[in-house]
Amino acid sequence: MRIKICGMKYPENIIEVGSLLPDYMGFIFWEKSSRFFDGTMPDLPQSIQKVGVFVDATLEEIISKIEKYNLNLIQLHGNESVEFCQNLKKLDIKIIKVFSVNDDFNFEVLKEYEAVCDYFLFDTKGELPGGNGVTFNWKLLEKYNLAKPFFLSGGIGLEDLEKIKKINLPIHAIDVNSKFEMEPGLKNTKLCKDALRCISM
Numbered sequence: 001m002r003i004k005i006c007g008m009k010y011p012e013n014i015i016e017v018g019s020l021l022p023d024y025m026g027f028i029f030w031e032k033s034s035r036f037f038d039g040t041m042p043d044l045p046q047s048i049q050k051v052g053v054f055v056d057a058t059l060e061e062i063i064s065k066i067e068k069y070n071l072n073l074i075q076l077h078g079n080e081s082v083e084f085c086q087n088l089k090k091l092d093i094k095i096i097k098v099f100s101v102n103d104d105f106n107f108e109v110l111k112e113y114e115a116v117c118d119y120f121l122f123d124t125k126g127e128l129p130g131g132n133g134v135t136f137n138w139k140l141l142e143k144y145n146l147a148k149p150f151f152l153s154g155g156i157g158l159e160d161l162e163k164i165k166k167i168n169l170p171i172h173a174i175d176v177n178s179k180f181e182m183e184p185g186l187k188n189t190k191l192c193k194d195a196l197r198c199i200s201m
């Protein structure tokens with residue numbers, strides 16, 4: 001299983017966490033987030049894929065961040081339409097479309113997005129578009145019947161990893177954020193290291 005460490009903000013911390021070689025690192029380009037990234041991107045090891053996280057941004061805003069930060073994937077965390085994803089896909093960039101899950105989530109909505117994104121990401125529905133720090137009921141994922149691999153997200157902590165490893169679904173990567181922080185945007189390197197060790201075993 002792979003790991004995405006999301007909500008990186010501070011250059012020294014980005015370098016430190018980057019040295020652990022997570023598969024993905026996420027940068028939030030939504031100004032209202034306490035993890036909003038607007039700094040200088042340090043050089044990172046080639047193997048790390050940089051994910052730009054957006055909430056209902058315009059195509060122009062996304063393009064400008066792709067160019068400025070050399071992003072590898074775009075994570076769409078708002079109400080982006082199928083058409084919007086189609087237009088973004090023309091830029092030849094990988095797309096992660098996020099769906100916020102609660103007990104009422106209708107898995108049927110995923111079908112129309114299947115062809116226009118590379119991965120789904122299932123997060124917990126909460127007050128904020130992301131970073132709520134709460135898990136959702138993973139049993140709900142038993143209703144997922146598509147082949148597309150997905151990122152599993154939402155309040156995941158170190159103590160959850162063994163359980164997630166046993167889920168028999170196409171989980172491409174786990175996405176971690178607030179449970180691995182000392183403060184918003186500042187990741188606890190020791191915890192990140194433990195997570196990487198745990199998922200590699």
Ligand SMILES: O=C(O)c1ccccc1NCC(=O)[C@H](O)[C@H](O)COP(=O)(O)O
Pocket residue numbers: 006007026028030033034035053055077123128129130131132133134153154155156175176177178179
């Ligand atoms: O983390 C944020 O502040 C955030 C704000 C707005 C949109 C997305 C955001 N985070 C994106 C992520 O991929 C998070 O890792 C995901 O929501 C899970 O976060 P958490 O529940 O804190 O583990």
